[in-house]
Amino acid sequence: MSKVAKGLNxxxxxxxxxxxxxxKNKLAYGLIAPALIAMFVVHLVPIVSGxxxxxxxxxxFTLKKFLRAPFIGLQNYWTVLFDPTSTIRSGFxxxxxxxxxxxxxCSFLVIGIGLLLAILLNRKFRFQGLARTLLMTxxxxxxxxxxxxxxxxxxxxxxxxxxxxxxxxxxxxxxxWLTGPKVLIAIIIPTIWRTVPFVMLMLLAGLQQxxxxxxxxxxxxxxxxxxxxxxxxxxxxxxxLSIQILNGIINYIYSFNIVAMMFGHGAGFPGKYGDLLMTxxxxxxxxxxxxxxxxxxxxxxxxxxLGLVALWYKVFQDDLVVND
Amino acid sequence: MNKTKSLSEYKRRKRIIxxxxxxxxxxxxxxxxxxxxxxxxxxxxxxxxxxxGRIGIPNHWKNYVDMWKNVDFFNYFKNSVIVCGITTVxxxxxxxxxxxxxxxxxxxxxxxxxxxxxxxxxxxxxMFLLPLYLMFIKIQDTLGIQIINTYAGLxxxxxxxxxxxxxxxxxxxxxxIPKELEEAAIIDGCSGFEAFLxxxxxxxxxxxxxxxxxxxLMAWDExxxxxxxxxxxxxxxxxxxxxxxxxxYQNRYDLLMAAGCVTTLPPLMxxxxxxxxxxxxxxxxxxxx
Numbered sequence: 094m095s096k097v098a099k100g101l102n103x104x105x106x107x108x109x110x111x112x113x114x115x116x117k118n119k120l121a122y123g124l125i126a127p128a129l130i131a132m133f134v135v136h137l138v139p140i141v142s143g144x145x146x147x148x149x150x151x152x153x154f155t156l157k158k159f160l161r162a163p164f165i166g167l168q169n170y171w172t173v174l175f176d177p178t179s180t181i182r183s184g185f186x187x188x189x190x191x192x193x194x195x196x197x198x199c200s201f202l203v204i205g206i207g208l209l210l211a212i213l214l215n216r217k218f219r220f221q222g223l224a225r226t227l228l229m230t231x232x233x234x235x236x237x238x239x240x241x242x243x244x245x246x247x248x249x250x251x252x253x254x255x256x257x258x259x260x261x262x263x264x265x266x267x268x269x270w271l272t273g274p275k276v277l278i279a280i281i282i283p284t285i286w287r288t289v290p291f292v293m294l295m296l297l298a299g300l301q302q303x304x305x306x307x308x309x310x311x312x313x314x315x316x317x318x319x320x321x322x323x324x325x326x327x328x329x330x331x332x333x334l335s336i337q338i339l340n341g342i343i344n345y346i347y348s349f350n351i352v353a354m355m356f357g358h359g360a361g362f363p364g365k366y367g368d369l370l371m372t373x374x375x376x377x378x379x380x381x382x383x384x385x386x387x388x389x390x391x392x393x394x395x396x397x398x399l400g401l402v403a404l405w406y407k408v409f410q411d412d413l414v415v416n417d
Numbered sequence: 418m419n420k421t422k423s424l425s426e427y428k429r430r431k432r433i434i435x436x437x438x439x440x441x442x443x444x445x446x447x448x449x450x451x452x453x454x455x456x457x458x459x460x461x462x463x464x465x466x467x468x469x470g471r472i473g474i475p476n477h478w479k480n481y482v483d484m485w486k487n488v489d490f491f492n493y494f495k496n497s498v499i500v501c502g503i504t505t506v507x508x509x510x511x512x513x514x515x516x517x518x519x520x521x522x523x524x525x526x527x528x529x530x531x532x533x534x535x536x537x538x539x540x541x542x543x544m545f546l547l548p549l550y551l552m553f554i555k556i557q558d559t560l561g562i563q564i565i566n567t568y569a570g571l572x573x574x575x576x577x578x579x580x581x582x583x584x585x586x587x588x589x590x591x592x593x594i595p596k597e598l599e600e601a602a603i604i605d606g607c608s609g610f611e612a613f614l615x616x617x618x619x620x621x622x623x624x625x626x627x628x629x630x631x632x633x634l635m636a637w638d639e640x641x642x643x644x645x646x647x648x649x650x651x652x653x654x655x656x657x658x659x660x661x662x663x664x665x666y667q668n669r670y671d672l673l674m675a676a677g678c679v680t681t682l683p684p685l686m687x688x689x690x691x692x693x694x695x696x697x698x699x700x701x702x703x704x705x706x
Contacts, residue, residue, distance in 0.1 A: 114525050127514065127515070128511050132533065228446055234453065236638050236640070350640045395541065
């Protein structure tokens with residue numbers, strides 16, 4: 094805006110300066126054109142039609158009409174959020190609750206463990222490089238393999254129960270991890286297992302940018318490790334941390350692969366205690382062909398995420414460095 | 418006297434704390450590796466050993482022969498390589514141009530474009546999938562162009578999908594390269610585009626490699642779109658095919674684990690082969706906001 098105003102003072106008319114600006118940046122527009130087209134076709138058009146779909150009666154009978162299906166206003170939202178007789182609603186509410194618990198626990202544990210490991214790796218010790226490399230491996234395993242592998246490990250006669258019961262004697266007998274309320278644990282642990290390495294790597298990179306002299310100076314002044322952590326590490330790591338927190342919020346709420354693969358090998362129904370929003374919406378859409386409520390539920394989840402992102406922005410606003 | 422004693426005491430305590438820290442690291446290394454080790458171990462066990470829970474000598478190489486016969490896994494593997502390979506090239510190419518433009522030029526609309534790139538990251542995959550699926554059916558019905566169950570359809574969607582994030586990583590990377598380099602090249606007679614191709618791209622190599630690895634790993638990992646857009650086994654990728662080992666008709670966990678190992682191998686080799694470039698490239702672009 095200010096740029097346009099500046100142009101006005103110098104050259105007389107806004108239009109001319111805008112046009113000359115565009116002409117001057119021909120190369121830039123040429124360079125972004127392919128990306129712009131791709132984002133228009135596969136991002137913008139689907140989002141707009143997806144929002145429109147949430148107001149339509151779209152099921153297996155009207156599917157082929159697509160955007161010309163009957164308009165029913167907010168009825169899909171009513172079905173998803175309030176309709177007491179709808180099984181879609183009860184499923185959605187369960188999934189919402191599970192996803193909230195799942196996301197909060199994963200956020201805290203992943204950042205906590207990632208930070209701990211990053212700090213521990215940011216020292217000199219023997220085989221430090223090897224340890225870092227080995228800690229990265231879970232991130233390389235494709236998440237659908239993670240789901241299948243942990244689903245296999247969590248089985249009642251699987252290796253985890255064998256460890257807990259026969260080898261370490263933590264429990265008298267092996268529980269059923271894949272049914273009932275314990276399902277959430279069975280989902281959270283593999284998610285953490287696969288997410289920690291990348292967060293750790295990013296935090297480690299952030300730590301390595303903090304000059305060592307700060308710690309040396311603090312040491313001379315007699316600050317203990319905790320004080321150094323609180324007044325040097327944490328403040329200087331805030332911008333890196335904030336990005337990882339945002340990334341986490343988005344990834345956990347939209348998480349799908351591990352859960353979908355772990356249960357029914359793709360049928361993806363972990364029961365009412367473990368169903369997540371994305372598996373729930375996916376089933377409603379592609380198994381019982383309720384695209385309308387599916388789209389409405391997606392829009393609701395998206396609004397929640399945008400709210401959380403806005404909250405995140407309010408908290409971390411000052412920490413975001415713009416690198417121009 | 419007193420002072421030296423407290424100093425040695427301090428050093429001793431520091432050493433103990435250091436030792437505990439290192440021990441914690443190695444405990445986490447065990448936790449990180451155990452599931453992978455278990456996958457490898459069971460992939461060399463017989464079906465009955467797995468069922469009875471007897472851990473014998475893992476010498477059953479035959480699983481790695483049978484897994485290709487029991488399910489036509491080679492077909493799925495080939496499809497994944499084709500789709501992910503082409504997606505990486507297309508998305509990386511397009512994102513490199515755009516990332517450079519956003520990093521170097523302030524043009525009318527550049528702010529909006531940058532915001533749009535970030536905004537796409539907040540939308541769940543299913544928000545795109547529902548309309549795209551119906552749109553593709555509609556296009557097939559009215560225009561006769563088949564998109565579902567084609568390589569092109571999946572590549573189109575994947576490429577477009579990974580472009581915004583790649584732009585974001587690359588933008589950070591290009592922003593770190595001094596502007597003077599192109600200015601010198603332009604004085605020497607290059608056009609702006611030539612300066613970008615000949616001077617900047619070679620310097621940004623590490624950033625490109627890192628972003629390319631990232632795109633490939635994301636595409637290799639993609640499940641939701643693959644399930645819906647590739648129902649025919651001709652074009653279906655690994656996540657669709659790997660489910661056939663267990664479930665309705667059979668429970669071959671031995672073969673599933675072997676297939677899991679084979680599926681993990683390409684990302685593993687790419688990551689460990691190019692680890693240095695990946696880490697320095699990713700952290701240069703992505704650490705900064």
